[in-house]
Amino acid sequence: MRTTITKCLFPAAGYGTRFLPATKAIPKEMLPVLTKPLLQYGVEEAIEAGLHTMAIVTGRGKRAIEDHFDISYELEHQIKGTAKEEYLTQIRNVINGCTFSYTRQIEMKGLGHAILTGETLIGEEPFAVILADDLCDNAERGVLSQMVELYKEYKCCIVAVEEIPKEDTNKYGVIAGEPFNDNLVRVYNMVEKPEPKDAPSNLAIIGRYILTPEIFDVLRETKPGKGGEIQITDALLQLAKEGQVLAYKFKGRRFDCGSVDGFVEATNYFYGKSGK
Numbered sequence: 001m002r003t004t005i006t007k008c009l010f011p012a013a014g015y016g017t018r019f020l021p022a023t024k025a026i027p028k029e030m031l032p033v034l035t036k037p038l039l040q041y042g043v044e045e046a047i048e049a050g051l052h053t054m055a056i057v058t059g060r061g062k063r064a065i066e067d068h069f070d071i072s073y074e075l076e077h078q079i080k081g082t083a084k085e086e087y088l089t090q091i092r093n094v095i096n097g098c099t100f101s102y103t104r105q106i107e108m109k110g111l112g113h114a115i116l117t118g119e120t121l122i123g124e125e126p127f128a129v130i131l132a133d134d135l136c137d138n139a140e141r142g143v144l145s146q147m148v149e150l151y152k153e154y155k156c157c158i159v160a161v162e163e164i165p166k167e168d169t170n171k172y173g174v175i176a177g178e179p180f181n182d183n184l185v186r187v188y189n190m191v192e193k194p195e196p197k198d199a200p201s202n203l204a205i206i207g208r209y210i211l212t213p214e215i216f217d218v219l220r221e222t223k224p225g226k227g228g229e230i231q232i233t234d235a236l237l238q239l240a241k242e243g244q245v246l247a248y249k250f251k252g253r254r255f256d257c258g259s260v261d262g263f264v265e266a267t268n269y270f271y272g273k274s275g276k
């Protein structure tokens with residue numbers, strides 16, 4: 001079994017109902033912040049973390065994702081030798097820098113089910129998961145890169161967490177644990193989207209995970225939980241009970257681009273950063 005992380009899984013089969021009608025024919029992962037689709041930000045974060053094999057779990061109506069990470073010969077031909085060519089430099093580097101493989105989630109049965117669907121692309125090795133609608137940014141080092149570094153030391157599952165207002169706990173997986181060191185918590189409880197009164201803390205899981213391949217066997221046995229869906233939070237709780245899950249208070253900013261407010265915030269932030 002390989003012990004280094006080389007693959008990043010992107011669950012991208014959801015409907016994106018909060019962005020209708022924009023997401024009627026366009027996958028939500030393809031919505032752009034400035035000129036770049038959310039998923040490309042995620043892929044670039046994975047590349048920065050040293051991962052070069054992208055495994056994408058798609059669904060019906062997601063063809064645009066595959067086309068984005070492919071060469072468009074007609075477009076290349078049209079703009080070759082013109083000033084516009086530079087607009088393609090970044091995506092060309094992404095396409096040249098890694099490989100993409102895809103599998104489809106036939107039924108929408110939750111994030112845990114989407115990750116289990118990706119097993120065929122991942123196999124028996126530790127891997128990263130990025131939920132592209134959580135857009136992260138950090139000046140020195142990306143969030144996934146920070147986590148991959150921690151994995152090298154601790155060799156267990158790691159979830160990224162951040163403090164959230166208590167009234168928002170019902171939007172996230174929420175953890176409880178004991179301090180391990182400055183930024184790490186040894187997780188002993190995790191609950192998917194608890195009401196504030198039932199939340200074990202205000203530390204919420206955001207869309208960055210490092211998972212060990214044992215998770216697939218656990219997911220196979222995991223019963224539908226919150227919302228009748230198979231939840232990765234419930235599966236991770238099983239491993240947490242064996243002391244195999246750390247929560248990491250990452251360095252950087254995270255935008256919830258699954259909500260209109262977060263999306264606008266991210267757009268303004270990246271626009272400010274672009275110096276335009």
Ligand code: G1P
Binds near residue numbers: 131134174204232
């Ligand atoms: C998923 C997870 C949740 C996590 C969140 C992070 O929820 O189920 O535990 O906190 O991602 O964005 P979703 O946002 O897909 O409903």
